[in-house]
Amino acid sequence: MEPIDAIDFEKAGGLITAVTLDDATGDVLMVAYMNSESFRKTLELGEVVYWSRSRNELWVKGESSGHTQEVAEILIDCDDDTVLLKVRQTGGAACHEGYKSCFFRSVREAGARIEITETRLETPEAIYGRK
Amino acid sequence: MEPIDAIDFEKAGGLITAVTLDDATGDVLMVAYMNSESFRKTLELGEVVYWSRSRNELWVKGESSGHTQEVAEILIDCDDDTVLLKVRQTGGAACHEGYKSCFFRSVREAGARIEITETRLETPEAIYGRK
Numbered sequence: 189m190e191p192i193d194a195i196d197f198e199k200a201g202g203l204i205t206a207v208t209l210d211d212a213t214g215d216v217l218m219v220a221y222m223n224s225e226s227f228r229k230t231l232e233l234g235e236v237v238y239w240s241r242s243r244n245e246l247w248v249k250g251e252s253s254g255h256t257q258e259v260a261e262i263l264i265d266c267d268d269d270t271v272l273l274k275v276r277q278t279g280g281a282a283c284h285e286g287y288k289s290c291f292f293r294s295v296r297e298a299g300a301r302i303e304i305t306e307t308r309l310e311t312p313e314a315i316y317g318r319k
Numbered sequence: 320m321e322p323i324d325a326i327d328f329e330k331a332g333g334l335i336t337a338v339t340l341d342d343a344t345g346d347v348l349m350v351a352y353m354n355s356e357s358f359r360k361t362l363e364l365g366e367v368v369y370w371s372r373s374r375n376e377l378w379v380k381g382e383s384s385g386h387t388q389e390v391a392e393i394l395i396d397c398d399d400d401t402v403l404l405k406v407r408q409t410g411g412a413a414c415h416e417g418y419k420s421c422f423f424r425s426v427r428e429a430g431a432r433i434e435i436t437e438t439r440l441e442t443p444e445a446i447y448g449r450k
Contacts, residue, residue, distance in 0.1 A: 191433055194433055200372075205336055205350055207338050207347060207350060209347070214345050214346070215345070216338060216340070216403055219336055219338060219401045231426075241331075261425055262425065263422040263423075263426070263436070264424045264425075264426065264433065265349070265350060265421040265422050266415065266416045266421040266423070267421075270350045270421075272347055272422045283397050284397065287397070290398075290401075291394040291401075291403045292394075292397070293395045294392055294393065295322040295362075295394075295395065302322055302395065305394070
């Protein structure tokens with residue numbers, strides 16, 4: 189079976205969830221979404237292409253930031269609607285906020301405060317330029 | 320700010336994505352969804368409660384299998400619509416298919432076949448009983 193045929197894009201209206209990990213460390217870098225076209229392009233290019241839900245368009249990761257993601261491995265979950273992408277991240281930061289990972293804030297105690305737990309590597313202005 | 324207020328449940332129609340990791344190893348165990356009630360209950364109980372999209376009800380993880388997930392830490396992503404749950408998994412298998420992780424199949428080559436890469440720890444019959 190072709191990987192594209194194994195995936196159930198229809199369960200959530202055309203989109204699957206993609207969890208992206210640093211292939212070297214296993215750290216979760218980000219979570220985003222893919223439609224069948226972006227999944228197919230990811231397989232073709234060997235670089236990650238998401239579907240942007242906010243812009244409603246294909247999103248070649250790193251197109252504006254240079255922070256591309258080269259695919260090392262793709263895993264599929266038991267109910268065929270989520271993929272796990274192991275990638276080699278170009279540049280230190282996967283997150284548009286300049287952190288390595290989008291998950292840089294922690295809920296420290298149940299019902300308590302939220303705290304930044306990671307080090308910012310770059311500012312968004314350094315990544316995308318001042319707007 | 321309370322953690323529950325920090326999260327944007329409305330972006331995807333009341334649900335956020337939850338990526339669940341083994342706190343000891345960092346391995347991704349599963350991906351599921353939460354509404355505000357399940358997130359609040361997770362904070363209260365210290366055990367993970369998802370929202371089942373297929374059954375359309377609160378899903379106390381492990382309620383039928385005994386494979387509960389005790390919360391070690393919760394991280395929130397940069398755009399407030401995804402959480403990363405670090406858990407202590409009871410029993411070896413987080414997946415209803417009897418694998419440690421739901422991501423037990425790999426796309427081996429672009430455009431090529433899908434392969435099971437993990438060891439099955441239990442059968443679904445052993446977990447849930449024969450139906």
